[in-house]
Amino acid sequence: MGTPLPSKRIRLTLYVAAGAPNSVRAIANLAEICDSLRSLFKLEIVDVLKFPLRALADGVLVTPQLAKLSPAPTAKIVGNLSDRARVLAALGIAK
Amino acid sequence: MNERIARRAKTGPELHALDAGEIDAVLDPATQTAHLLPDAQRALMLGGALPLNSLLAALPRQDYQRMLPELEPVNLSYGEVLYEPTDRLAHVYFPGDAQISLLVVLDAGKALEVALVGREGLVGIPLAFDVEDSPVRARVQGSGSAVRMQAGSFREELARCAPLQREVHRYAYAKLAQARQTAVCNRFHPVEARLARWLLLTRDRVRAEQFHLTHEFLADMLGVRRAGVTEAAASLQRRKLIRYSRGDITILDREGLAAASCACYEVVRKLAR
Numbered sequence: 427m428g429t430p431l432p433s434k435r436i437r438l439t440l441y442v443a444a445g446a447p448n449s450v451r452a453i454a455n456l457a458e459i460c461d462s463l464r465s466l467f468k469l470e471i472v473d474v475l476k477f478p479l480r481a482l483a484d485g486v487l488v489t490p491q492l493a494k495l496s497p498a499p500t501a502k503i504v505g506n507l508s509d510r511a512r513v514l515a516a517l518g519i520a521k
Numbered sequence: 522m523n524e525r526i527a528r529r530a531k532t533g534p535e536l537h538a539l540d541a542g543e544i545d546a547v548l549d550p551a552t553q554t555a556h557l558l559p560d561a562q563r564a565l566m567l568g569g570a571l572p573l574n575s576l577l578a579a580l581p582r583q584d585y586q587r588m589l590p591e592l593e594p595v596n597l598s599y600g601e602v603l604y605e606p607t608d609r610l611a612h613v614y615f616p617g618d619a620q621i622s623l624l625v626v627l628d629a630g631k632a633l634e635v636a637l638v639g640r641e642g643l644v645g646i647p648l649a650f651d652v653e654d655s656p657v658r659a660r661v662q663g664s665g666s667a668v669r670m671q672a673g674s675f676r677e678e679l680a681r682c683a684p685l686q687r688e689v690h691r692y693a694y695a696k697l698a699q700a701r702q703t704a705v706c707n708r709f710h711p712v713e714a715r716l717a718r719w720l721l722l723t724r725d726r727v728r729a730e731q732f733h734l735t736h737e738f739l740a741d742m743l744g745v746r747r748a749g750v751t752e753a754a755a756s757l758q759r760r761k762l763i764r765y766s767r768g769d770i771t772i773l774d775r776e777g778l779a780a781a782s783c784a785c786y787e788v789v790r791k792l793a794r
Contacts, residue, residue: 446545446561474546474555481555482548488535489546489555504534505543 435466436517437495441486444473448506452490455507463519494518563594573617573666574640576688584682591678592668597621597661599733603644604655612669613645614638619665620726623657624741632658633707633744635700639663639726642692648672649679649689662738663727695792702792706785707744713753715743717782720763722789724772735768757781 440456442449453471460467474481474489484493494501494517501516538544545561548554557565577585577592593612597603597619604610606626614621621644623636635657638644644659653672670678679686706715719742723732734742739750754765762778764771772778779786 443546443555443557443561443565445565446557447564448543448545448561474548475557478548478553478555482550482553487548488538488544489548490543502534505538505541508543 435468436497437468438517439470439472439484439493439495441472441474441481441484441489441491441493443475443489449490451506451508452492455510455513456492459507459510459513465519492516574615574643574668576641576643576692577615577668579688580682580684584684588670588678588682588685591670591674593670594666594668597665597667599661599664601661603659603661605658606655608655610645610648610653610655610672612671613643613648613675614659614667614669615643616640617666617668618663618727619661619667620663620723621667622660622662622742624660625656626658631744632741634742635703636696637662637722637726641726642696643689645672645675646689646693646696648675649686649693662734663723663732699789699792702785702788706783710783710785712743712745712749713756714781714783715785716750716753717757717762717778718786718789719743720757720770720772721775721778721782721786724775725790730772730775732770733768734770738768 438456440452442452456469460469472480472484474486481489486493488504490504490506492503492507492513494503497518499518501518503513503516507513535544542560544558546555546557549556577588580588592615595614597614597616603614603621616639618640621638622634623638623644624632624634626632638659647654647656679689706718710718716739719739723734724730736747736750739754740747743750743753745753754763757763757778758765760777760781762772762774762781764773
């Protein structure tokens with residue numbers, strides 16, 4: 427099995443407030459979605475309580491929030507990611 | 522706060538998620554900080570493995586869980602007055618990292634600290650003895666978190682929860698013994714030794730070697746004029762036990778300071794557990 431092309435890899439950043447209920451839920455929901463898909467993900471989790479400047483620099487105003495960085499088009503999903511269909515659509519993955 | 526959030530998160534998805542209760546924190550570009558929303562704050566403060574307040578932490582898990590909905594997290598700021606003497610005690614406060622000073626206020630505005638309450642205790646003991654009014658001024662001496670409970674709920678819990686009752690009584694007794702010791706100390710021991718004792722007790726509570734206390738505050742704590750505080754602090758500073766500059770206190774030599782304090786430090790410390 428060769429390594430998938432980098433362009434196939436989905437790069438995500440999840441902004442959370444570590445330990446807060448919706449953030450915990452968002453991480454769990456995203457993990458479940460990623461597990462169930464064959465695609466490869468590169469996920470970075472940013473705790474805005476520790477790194478508010480990083481989040482602000484990325485244009486994030488509320489958490490939890492997921493940003494899809496690549497491949498284009500970029501997208502963002504705000505909230506605890508419990509709406510799986512909406513997350514998949516934003517990630518550009520047809521069910 | 523919520524209006525400010527709404528203004529910042531003016532666009533669709535943010536507002537939608539806010540309305541759905543799916544948001545934990547909001548970032549404020551002006552202050553460059555993240556603000557937790559009340560629900561998230563509550564969950565973070567209360568949902569952790571153990572409550573910050575050791576009196577609550579001593580309760581059986583199921584009792585604490587039952588009390589949780591009644592416990593409201595609050596942030597207390599330095600100088601804030603929770604109660605004046607004769608004020609109706611609307612809430613009891615269980616400090617987390619906040620510290621609250623209880624002062625007896627005499628006529629002509631003179632005040633003297635009679636107790637310091639930190640994470641080991643609570644403000645509102647009179648309620649446990651069917652007294653509804655505050656006998657003292659309760660003033661925040663160290664900013665930080667606390668949880669509070671309405672007086673009525675506290676009394677209901679006391680009536681049905683023997684562990685809570687035991688903790689509160691044990692704490693009330695310790696406070697009584699401390700007050701006894703402090704009364705004698707204030708009468709007989711020199712200001713410098715008392716200042717040393719007081720700084721050490723504060724250190725033990727905040728668990729830090731550095732904290733902020735103004736002259737005026739210290740004067741109230743020790744029941745002396747400000748000049749008396751200046752003199753005592755200067756003396757401790759000359760002996761290189763503390764550094765004191767514009768209210769910022771740094772303990773340089775804890776053991777030296779303990780040696781400079783009166784024996785009441787040890788007595789009160791043991792009572793405070």
